[in-house]
Each structure stands twice: as structure tokens, then as C-alpha cells.
Amino acid sequence: MSEQTGEPRVIYCRCAYAQVVPPEVKDGVLEHLSAGGRAFEAVADLCEMSAQRDGRLVEIAGGGPVKIAACHRRAVLWLFHAAGAPLAAEGVEVVNMRTLSAAAASARLDAAEIDSAAD
Template sequence: MPNEPSDNHPRTLYCRCAYAQTVPQGVKDDVLRRLSDSGRNFEAVSDLCEMSARRDPRLKEIAGCGGQVNIVACYPRAVQWLFHAAESPLPEEGVEVLNMRERSAEDIASQLNLESA
């Protein structure tokens, strides 16, 4: 199953923020490269804002999956209420948002325990 953790790692969702250049290009490229090279399963979306505007059903599925989820995107407050705006509120426990607007790729990779495959 492509969306399940490949081992004991939490589910990982990466936002490309492709509809606007608000996340530093270098950071989002570097994080994606590290995820790609990690050998781990992950999900990547083009833009969480766009999905929220469209109330994409995948947001509900992610919010309701029940396990630990790492969302690599932007500010946690923005991500939390983007899900809420799409009628898919995130649970209070089990979700960690990693902010690519403020943190380095190395820092995020470390938090995700990413290693090259």
C-alpha cells in the first residue's frame, strides 16, 4: 500500500506549495530530495491551500487516519486551520507540522529521521 508507513515510521505528507513561492525553493527542493532518497513511503501534494479551497477528500482521509502524521508544509497554525476550513479538522494528538518557511531542510530531515537508502 503506497500510503502506509514502510516500517515503523509515521505517515509523512509533504506540501510542495506549488501555487505560490512562499516556501523557500531551496528548502522544499532539499526536503523532497531527502524524502525521495530515503527509501521511505510518503505522500506529496502540490499545494495544501489549493486542496483546502477545493475541499479535497484526501484531507479528510489524512485527518482521520488515526496514526501519527508528520506534515511537512508551512506554519502549523495555517495548516491546522486550512484543514479545518476544508471541514477536515486535524486531531489534537498525533499530528506534527514541520515548517519549511522557518526551518532548514537538514533540521526537518533530522526530525523525520531521514536517511539515504
């Protein structure tokens, strides 16, 4: 379990309510995650969750180190903040599927270390 091994949790955002993440990237990353043996949570759309102030964002934000496969870091951080679920300054890596290839994004999710400044 990620809590036991100290690995950061992985959250995957599908951006289902708008197609701003390249389909080949989000499909490639999901394919990689679903083929691997690692636990991850897949959500339909963080923007939609923020708009609804979905309580799961609080759980994600408060659950310790996490890697979030989504879009731009600045947008993700403040989406959580807008929902009353601010992310910690450290221990959070946002893997940007709008700018990275599927392979590069998957590699960042697999990496043990957390790059809190990545965008």
C-alpha cells in the same frame, strides 16, 4: 509499511501555487525524502486542496499519526479545519519549511517521535 511499523505517515506539501516556502528548503526536503526508502505522500499544495475541500484531506486527517512538511502549524491546522477535515490535537507534527533549514526539516521528518507543539 508505515501502518504496520507504527511510524507516522509523512505528507510533503510542495506549495506549488505560491512560492512562500524557500525553494532550497522544499527541494532539499523532497530530495531527502525521495532518496530515502520511506513511504510518503507528496501533494502540490495544501492551500489549493483546502480551497477545493479535497477529500484527500479527510483521509490524511483520519489516518492516524502524521508528520506534515509544510508551513506554519497554525495555518496548516486551520486549513484542514476549513476543509472539514480537522486534524487531531495529538499525533500531528507540522514541520515548518518556512522557518527550518532543509536539514533540520528532514531530521524532524525522520525522527520517530512526534512533536505536536512544534512550529
